[in-house]
Amino acid sequence: MAGIATACYLTLSSTRRLKTQHGRAISGIPIRRRNLSIRAEVNFVNAEEAKKLIAVEGYSVLDIRDKSQFDRAHIKSCYHVPLFIENKDNDPGTIIKRTLHNNFSGLFFGLPFTKPNPEFVQSVKSQFSPESKLLLVCQEGLRSAAAANKLEQAGFENIVCITSGLQTAKPGTFDTVGTTELQDAGKAGLVTIQGKISAVLGTVLVCAYLFITFFPEQAEKLLQMSPAS
Numbered sequence: 001m002a003g004i005a006t007a008c009y010l011t012l013s014s015t016r017r018l019k020t021q022h023g024r025a026i027s028g029i030p031i032r033r034r035n036l037s038i039r040a041e042v043n044f045v046n047a048e049e050a051k052k053l054i055a056v057e058g059y060s061v062l063d064i065r066d067k068s069q070f071d072r073a074h075i076k077s078c079y080h081v082p083l084f085i086e087n088k089d090n091d092p093g094t095i096i097k098r099t100l101h102n103n104f105s106g107l108f109f110g111l112p113f114t115k116p117n118p119e120f121v122q123s124v125k126s127q128f129s130p131e132s133k134l135l136l137v138c139q140e141g142l143r144s145a146a147a148a149n150k151l152e153q154a155g156f157e158n159i160v161c162i163t164s165g166l167q168t169a170k171p172g173t174f175d176t177v178g179t180t181e182l183q184d185a186g187k188a189g190l191v192t193i194q195g196k197i198s199a200v201l202g203t204v205l206v207c208a209y210l211f212i213t214f215f216p217e218q219a220e221k222l223l224q225m226s227p228a229s
Contacts, residue, residue: 178210
């Protein structure tokens, strides 16, 4: 089965082995393996399994999301090295792209206009040794797969990612810091307001239905008072 994860082709091989590609067992936790077409092998676990890796195996959490998502919610005591950073370049081409982005994706989904972080690998190297046990996290799972590829090419040996990212983490799975739940940290912009508006409209319609059902005479009088079309 083939999939795409941020410019990396992934091939899923079904296995229930309890050892990593370097022969190290991970405390009886079944790990699903996805082989990157380049040469790196990335181990994927779910959120509950990731919690055990942190508590039992001493994995360090490396959050590679952009600053906006990280600030909304992140795992307590994690490290933050974004794979993408805000693009503040002012050349004409970038200005046009940023304007288009801000008027669409930025406006509706609250997504910042970003570019690859050229210092990503070096920043991680400055904080961790190649033998460090790293749990890479992002919101949907795609960026962490791409980040894992970069780090394994740079010599890191023990990397695990959460399948489909933090959006799959149930409330209470991790100790968190921020103003929202981890699974909601990717939601911003008009889509969040639209959800609230829909909830209000839904409540109004339900109330109107109940009023017409239980007070039909009053409802009919109100309808008669409304201006004719």
